[in-house]
Amino acid sequence: MKAPSRMSGKLLRATARVARTEAGARIILRAYRSDLGIDLLDDLPESARGDVPLHVTPTTGRPPRAGEDARLGPIDGPAWPTTSARLAGAYAAGTATPRAIVERAIAEARRLAAMTPSIGPILAYTEREAIAEADAATARYAAKTPRGPLDGVPCTVKEQTGVRGLPRQSGASFQSAAPRDADATVVARLRAAGAIVIGSSPMTEHGLSPIGQNAQRTLPKNPHSPRHTAGGSSTGAGVSVATGLVPFALGADGGGSIRIPASINGVFGIKPTWGRVSRAGDSSADTVSHLGPLASSCTDLAHSLAIIAGHDPDDPETHRAPPLDAGSLARALGRGVRGLRIGVDEREWRDAASSVQTAGREALRALEREGAVLVPLDIEMARYAPAIGYLTIGLEIRAGIHWAWREDPNKMSDDLQIAMGVLGAVSAHDYLDAQRLRAGLRREVAKAFGGVDLLALPATGETAPAANAAEMVSGFADTRALHAMCRFNFLANLTGLPASSCPVGLDADRLPIGLQLVGDAWDEATVIAATAHLERIGAARVEPPQIRVALLG
Numbered sequence: 001m002k003a004p005s006r007m008s009g010k011l012l013r014a015t016a017r018v019a020r021t022e023a024g025a026r027i028i029l030r031a032y033r034s035d036l037g038i039d040l041l042d043d044l045p046e047s048a049r050g051d052v053p054l055h056v057t058p059t060t061g062r063p064p065r066a067g068e069d070a071r072l073g074p075i076d077g078p079a080w081p082t083t084s085a086r087l088a089g090a091y092a093a094g095t096a097t098p099r100a101i102v103e104r105a106i107a108e109a110r111r112l113a114a115m116t117p118s119i120g121p122i123l124a125y126t127e128r129e130a131i132a133e134a135d136a137a138t139a140r141y142a143a144k145t146p147r148g149p150l151d152g153v154p155c156t157v158k159e160q161t162g163v164r165g166l167p168r169q170s171g172a173s174f175q176s177a178a179p180r181d182a183d184a185t186v187v188a189r190l191r192a193a194g195a196i197v198i199g200s201s202p203m204t205e206h207g208l209s210p211i212g213q214n215a216q217r218t219l220p221k222n223p224h225s226p227r228h229t230a231g232g233s234s235t236g237a238g239v240s241v242a243t244g245l246v247p248f249a250l251g252a253d254g255g256g257s258i259r260i261p262a263s264i265n266g267v268f269g270i271k272p273t274w275g276r277v278s279r280a281g282d283s284s285a286d287t288v289s290h291l292g293p294l295a296s297s298c299t300d301l302a303h304s305l306a307i308i309a310g311h312d313p314d315d316p317e318t319h320r321a322p323p324l325d326a327g328s329l330a331r332a333l334g335r336g337v338r339g340l341r342i343g344v345d346e347r348e349w350r351d352a353a354s355s356v357q358t359a360g361r362e363a364l365r366a367l368e369r370e371g372a373v374l375v376p377l378d379i380e381m382a383r384y385a386p387a388i389g390y391l392t393i394g395l396e397i398r399a400g401i402h403w404a405w406r407e408d409p410n411k412m413s414d415d416l417q418i419a420m421g422v423l424g425a426v427s428a429h430d431y432l433d434a435q436r437l438r439a440g441l442r443r444e445v446a447k448a449f450g451g452v453d454l455l456a457l458p459a460t461g462e463t464a465p466a467a468n469a470a471e472m473v474s475g476f477a478d479t480r481a482l483h484a485m486c487r488f489n490f491l492a493n494l495t496g497l498p499a500s501s502c503p504v505g506l507d508a509d510r511l512p513i514g515l516q517l518v519g520d521a522w523d524e525a526t527v528i529a530a531t532a533h534l535e536r537i538g539a540a541r542v543e544p545p546q547i548r549v550a551l552l553g
Helices: 009-019 022-035 038-043 084-093 098-113 127-142 185-192 235-242 259-265 298-308 316-320 328-332 354-369 380-400 402-407 414-424 428-448 469-474 479-486 490-495 524-536
Strands: 006-008 154-158 196-201 248-253 268-271 290-295 341-344 373-376 454-458 476-478 499-506 512-519
Touching: 006 009, 006 469, 009 022, 009 414, 009 469, 009 476, 022 038, 022 414, 022 479, 038 380, 038 428, 084 127, 084 298, 098 127, 098 154, 098 196, 127 196, 154 235, 185 196, 185 248, 185 298, 196 235, 235 248, 235 259, 235 290, 248 298, 259 268, 259 479, 259 499, 259 512, 268 298, 268 524, 290 298, 298 328, 298 524, 328 524, 341 354, 354 373, 354 454, 354 499, 354 512, 354 524, 380 402, 380 414, 380 428, 380 479, 380 490, 414 476, 428 490, 454 524, 476 479, 490 512, 499 524, 512 524
Parallel strands: 154 196, 154 248, 341 373, 341 454
Antiparallel strands: 006 476, 248 290, 268 290, 268 499, 454 512, 499 512
């Protein structure tokens, strides 16, 4: 059986019914194994494997880099979008207040949601609490005692992360809609720094689609072109930043779910090292999902990551992380790239669309002109990372929501029913063998980092997929588009390494293109340094989309 690349409407519903039978699930699985490259794993030699890992703590390639601040100064970007630095400047000068900005952001979010198709990036608002916190921030600025660079700055939080007073449903109708009684650790840390959560952002159903559609939600379309999707699973987070509604947003990334929407919405995003940021209060319960920010500038990326990072007694995975030196990410913004060694695997790059290759290579040449060194390398296992990743995250998520599948699968969208049925037909051998191959991938990538400081990859294989109104309402399954979004992202999730997406251009349809920079374990500073330098020299910038917001007027 060869399933069509995209299924929607009646065909999707019929396939979902078939997937709920054992025989049907096995038939569909054969097609998926071929479409997603999973069959290729069986032919890999034993030498490509390691022992089944007993933990997923990242492996470093060499001792930490000792990057020096070149004191290149602040990054002065264009007037739009409104960054936290511009807001802080306006607050300090008295030309704007946190109260006025929060009220404007909420009003603009509702305007975006009223559009057809919707560009609304907020699922549920925290209006009363946000305005009260904005009033407190306004008073601090009046007293000249702001808490830091994000004081009074509005932000959104992906709906899988707990926000006090809001549900945490992870894009699903079968999860409880009861409001949470406490913030997740990352949200509490942002509030303590003065940042103001104005609402939760919608996501794809349990994060199993990177494309940006969910029949259980009215997901926003791409503000650069409403005929196209906004990526996922941090869909609303990407749109809230891309429209200029907020300077930064919290997302989560298990197979590219920060970097994909960052790339195809044309903003900055970073997935930190595994264990760098607490997942306490988040719905993630797998071995690949990380929390991190998307932002309108690299400065916002650095400040927000610095605030949410660090040891948390409620998340044992953070206990293995070395301390993040205070101010190290802010200092990295001025380090530059002179002498930085960036690994480029040409075989990986050839798998991307020509427009993605052209924009990414041009950005790398710009870094080379600034003193970086491009180093050819070949990571043999990189091409198999997506297949290993699909088996890993898919089966781990399925195990976590098996109760819902058992109780009432009709509460799941048709595309999630297909995924659950197909994943249920995957053998225990396939999962465990994928983990052995994951160990082999980690070993090979760590060896590569013995000679380079960063790896450069496309953020996505193509720009944003198109989708019509009917597909957004009914949902759809599209293995080709799924693979194009995830193709280059699983390497960093399976290894737990930090990785950013930098907006480095537009294709012929003016859809954004992202460049991915992957760092060694615990070395977010080098990732931030290179990302910031791309922004400083104009090789990476957030382009104004068709539909946007000007917070400062």
